[in-house]
Amino acid sequence: MPVPAPPRPVMSRGVLGRLVVTAAIVVIMLAVAVIALKLGVRDEPDPTASGTGTAAASAPPAASAQANSAQANSGQATPAPPASARIQAPVTSAAPKPRDDSPQIPRDPADLGVLVNKDHGLEPTSYAPENLRTLNGQQLRADATGALEKLMRGAAKDGHNLKLLSGYRSAAEQDALRNSYEQRYGTSYANTISAPAGFSEHQTGLAADVGNGRCDLEKCFGQTPAGKWVAKNASKYGFTVRYPLGQEESTGYAYEPWHLRYLGSKTSKDLVKSKAKTLEQYYGLKP
Numbered sequence: 001m002p003v004p005a006p007p008r009p010v011m012s013r014g015v016l017g018r019l020v021v022t023a024a025i026v027v028i029m030l031a032v033a034v035i036a037l038k039l040g041v042r043d044e045p046d047p048t049a050s051g052t053g054t055a056a057a058s059a060p061p062a063a064s065a066q067a068n069s070a071q072a073n074s075g076q077a078t079p080a081p082p083a084s085a086r087i088q089a090p091v092t093s094a095a096p097k098p099r100d101d102s103p104q105i106p107r108d109p110a111d112l113g114v115l116v117n118k119d120h121g122l123e124p125t126s127y128a129p130e131n132l133r134t135l136n137g138q139q140l141r142a143d144a145t146g147a148l149e150k151l152m153r154g155a156a157k158d159g160h161n162l163k164l165l166s167g168y169r170s171a172a173e174q175d176a177l178r179n180s181y182e183q184r185y186g187t188s189y190a191n192t193i194s195a196p197a198g199f200s201e202h203q204t205g206l207a208a209d210v211g212n213g214r215c216d217l218e219k220c221f222g223q224t225p226a227g228k229w230v231a232k233n234a235s236k237y238g239f240t241v242r243y244p245l246g247q248e249e250s251t252g253y254a255y256e257p258w259h260l261r262y263l264g265s266k267t268s269k270d271l272v273k274s275k276a277k278t279l280e281q282y283y284g285l286k287p
């Protein structure tokens with residue numbers, strides 16, 4: 001090894017460290033270039049540029065690939081100290097910390113993976129999906145409708161005649177429904193069975209309440225053959241049973257074996273693979 005003493009400490013920083021340093025260099029060089037262009041001052045960029053150049057020039061002679069990468073590190077690390085104060089701010093903004101290995105929560109209300117619950121409302125609250133299609137007198141987003149039709153055909157093959165009982169609800173319809181529940185049952189119970197406008201999955205056009213005439217929209221649907229079929233097969237068609245039994249803490253809602261949420265086939269399969277029982281768990285939120 002040809003004198004790699006200075007670069008060594010940098011290696012221990014690992015890949016993240018290298019990325020941060022690289023990002024810092026890029027930011028500094030850009031900032032310096034901008035300043036040079038604006039002010040016509042050439043003093044600042046030169047030391048940085050020559051520092052990088054010198055270190056980089058010494059890199060190629062190194063024998064092994066490892067030595068090369070060590071040199072590359074040192075090349076990037078060397079100019080950092082001189083530009084001290086100005087590095088700090090860009091580095092933090094250029095290298096956001098990953099929360100964990102959970103997927104990112106989509107914010108676009110039109111995204112198939114959008115999370116809607118009591119803590120995550122639609123933005124805007126008045127959101128209305130495009131491309132609604134009608135099925136069984138109800139509306140759903142076109143992509144969700146196609147998937148639900150496939151699910152229904154699959155269920156029919158196994159002897160279950162499912163229907164779409166409730167699909168898309170506009171913000172105004174959601175508010176009206178919510179008000180009627182509040183008047184009938186009181187606010188606290190209404191909270192467990194319905195949501196205000198902007199906080200219902202039905203407003204996305206991706207939620208489908210299904211049933212076959214037995215225990216429709218009742219918990220006992222989960223114990224019927226059709227309900228069991230739905231629980232077992234929904235994910236194969238891109239859906240998830242959104243409010244499973246025993247997951248009230250996670251979802252904020254009581255068990256609803258009839259309420260399906262379309263996620264698309266990729267996310268619905270990912271969710272099963274992840275062993276998450278709810279969308280909240282899938283996104284690394286509530287246990």
Ligand SMILES: [Zn+2]
Binds near residue numbers: 166208260
């Ligand atoms: Zn529902």
